[in-house]
Ligand SMILES: [Ca+2]
Ligand SMILES: [Ca+2]
């Protein structure tokens with residue numbers, strides 16, 4: 001709405017009076033009884049939007065030997081051996097801009113209310129054991145046992161084995177919890193200049209590994225909200241391996257990779273990451289489109305069960321975590337939301353172990369018709385916070401005047417009180433990426449309009 005200079009002056013004066021009145025004006029407001037949803041045409045219903053993907057726009061793996069993201073073969077998640085892991089993670093990328101989710105500075109006005117990701121195991125291949133709860137990082141370390149030695153580094157023909165006891169830092173969780181690991185969902189960081197947008201799925205595709213780093217790696221946020229790679233969250237294994245000659249059970253000498261039986265004196269410790277969500281098994285009714293095999297759905301499994309073929313796990317993203325919410329906004333800003341899912345299931349250097357294959361969109365597309373299985377899915381709801389809404393309820397209504405002044409004058413305090421909102425994004429009323437005089441003018445106008453409306457409502461009844 002166009003404002004005359006006179007109107008603006010009146011509103012600016014009103015705003016200054018509001019600032020001067022402080023909390024007293026809040027009492028006036030709270031004394032006015034209004035239906036915040038329908039006081040007049042100035043107010044609109046909050047707009048909750050739902051976005052659904054039955055497949056990622058792109059998906060890939062960080063397994064270093066498979067760079068082609070368009071590959072139709074299933075991918076594994078595994079650690080080569082305890083302490084090294086997260087070598088093969090599932091990366092999923094969703095083109096949220098094409099679904100109308102605000103981009104650029106407007107993405108700062110998105111408040112995600114609920115977000116559910118799912119991933120499905122491939123209908124054949126090895127099976128990891130299921131664990132619905134986090135395990136401390138020390139539980140992923142070498143637990144003791146025979147380590148198989150192969151004919152060469154990267155080879156798959158066993159030529160002998162050596163017993164290596166549990167390493168000193170290993171923590172057993174007991175028979176129920178050892179030998180199984182949760183599937184964890186993390187944010188994604190792209191390296192070497194790649195982005196979800198530029199990631200190539202055709203031909204040999206984007207390499208998984210370049211210049212000494214993975215091109216896509218899982219990230220979380222620590223207790224201070226700082227981004228951190230979780231590639232090495234399980235620390236360094238203390239089991240000492242060497243490359244060299246090894247005499248196999250057949251008496252022949254192999255140039256291979258084998259444990260010395262010693263432990264490294266000062267291995268790097270790991271840490272317990274903060275996943276965005278854990279994958280949980282759940283019941284799926286028969287004949288559910290995209291979620292059935294020969295018409296059959298699935299029954300939830302329990303701790304320690306093998307993850308069945310074609311079994312789907314559900315991840316409820318922790319959108320109540322300010323760092324996660326902020327991550328989602330920054331992803332929407334670029335038009336793509338990416339996740340990395342990871343399970344520290346054990347596989348040895350010859351790929352023997354209890355890890356899983358997981359279903360990609362290419363894998364899903366090539367399944368026989370009896371397998372009606374979507375690959376990873378994503379569904380979320382979000383509220384668009386309109387300019388002028390400062391308490392994040394989707395409405396420009398009583399309370400937003402006070403909140404607006406707070407966001408403007410004390411953004412740190414505002415953010416502390418509204419952990420899922422970001423003051424500096426809400427005060428950018430014209431969405432040009434900054435908060436300047438034009439935005440302040442708009443906020444003052446908004447406050448004046450709001451209080452004019454309240455006054456009319458109070459007197460006109
Ligand atoms: Ca557990
Ligand atoms: Ca466990």
Ligand SMILES: [Ca+2]
Nearest residue numbers: 389391393395
């Ligand atoms: Ca509001």
Ligand SMILES: [Ca+2]
Nearest residue numbers: 428432434435
């Ligand atoms: Ca602005």
